[in-house]
Each structure stands twice: as structure tokens, then as C-alpha cells.
């Protein structure tokens with residue numbers, strides 16, 4: 001079994017999307033060449049030269065957590081979320097990559113997907129997560145901060161090269177549970 005089903009997005013939400021009949025969140029447990037290529041293609045499409053290739057994605061599948069958002073009838077990967085455990089704080093997960101395919105952005109899919117990932121991390125006993133985001137990425141900042149409750153804890157200058165400034169954001173899962181009354 002390559003993909004372990006974690007959860008399904010609410011039917012009420014899926015009805016709002018054209019051309020989509022179901023949407024499930026999967027944790028990648030293993031892969032074949034076809035699955036690996038579809039993950040790499042998705043990632044290259046969104047992140048271009050900043051994308052992980054198979055040499056980066058395979059260790060994440062084996063040692064980290066790679067989540068996929070997938071439409072099963074048309075077998076379409078619509079989102080990816082890659083996480084690693086923080087070396088200095090084993091209760092913290094770091095969101096390394098997160099993206100929704102371009103044609104489905106801005107429809108609430110990213111919110112539903114990340115919320116499902118966080119619920120799974122809570123089930124895995126993580127206590128918090130963090131991420132970095134481009135200071136100009138208004139959509140992502142709005143999603144993380146206003147919709148999900150991440151707090152902006154630092155700003156890193158030239159983090160990925162000249163003028164590639166990032167905000168560091170963190171979410172305490174107790175705050176998340178309070179916000180969504182999840183548990």
C-alpha cells in the first residue's frame with residue numbers, strides 16, 4: 001500500500017468545487033516510479049527550480065511525512081504537504097513544502113488540506129508546528145495567520161539568497177484545538 005488514507009474533505013465543501021467528486025488526504029508510505037514522478041512533476045510545476053527532485057522527495061517519504069491531496073476518480077494530485085520533525089524540538093513538525101495546484105488555488109482547498117494535516121499531526125502526538133513563508137506571499141500568510149492561527153515569531157533576512165526574506169510562523173496545537181474545538 002503506497003498511500004494511507006488519513007481523512008476526506010467534507011462533502012459539503014467538495015460540492016462547491018467544479019469537476020471534483022471526492023478529495024482525500026493521504027500519507028505516502030511507499031512509492032513506485034509512477035507515483036514518485038507525479039509528486040516530482042507536481043512540485044516542479046509549482047516551485048520551479050526551488051522544487052525538490054526525487055533525491056529530495058524520497059528521503060522525505062522514507063524519513064519525514066509527505067501528505068498528498070488527491071481526487072481519486074480522475075486520479076489527480078491537487079496538493080502536497082511535506083513535513084519533517086524538528087531536530088531541536090522533537091514535539092515540533094516543520095512544514096517544508098505546501099502547495100495546491102494552480103487551477104484550484106483560492107477556493108478554500110489549501111485551508112481544508114492544511115487543517116487535515118494538522119489534525120493528523122495532533123494524532124501523531126506533535127505539540128506544535130512551524131514554517132517559513134515569503135514576506136510577500138499574501139495568500140499564504142493570510143491562510144496561515146488569519147485562518148489557522150499561526151503566530152509570526154521572527155523575520156529572517158536573505159534566508160534563501162539576496163532579498164529572499166521569510167517570516168517564521170509557529171502554531172501551538174493547543175491554540176488550534178481551542179480555535180476549532182477539534183478535541
Ligand SMILES: CC(C)(COP(=O)(O)OP(=O)(O)OC[C@H]1O[C@@H](n2cnc3c(N)ncnc32)[C@H](O)[C@@H]1OP(=O)(O)O)[C@@H](O)C(=O)NCCC(=O)NCCS
Nearest residue numbers: 098099100105106107108109110111133138139140142143
Ligand atoms: C498558498 C496556497 C497553498 C494557499 O492555498 P489555497 O487553496 O489557494 O488557499 P485557500 O483558498 O484555502 O485560501 C485561504 C485564504 O487565503 C485567501 N487567499 C488565497 N490566495 C490568496 C491570494 N493570492 N491573495 C490573497 N488572499 C488569498 C483566500 O481568499 C482565503 O481567505 P478567505 O477564506 O478569508 O477568503 C496556494 O495558493 C499555493 O499553493 N500557492 C503556491 C505555493 C505557495 O506559495 N506555497 C506556500 C509556501 S510557504
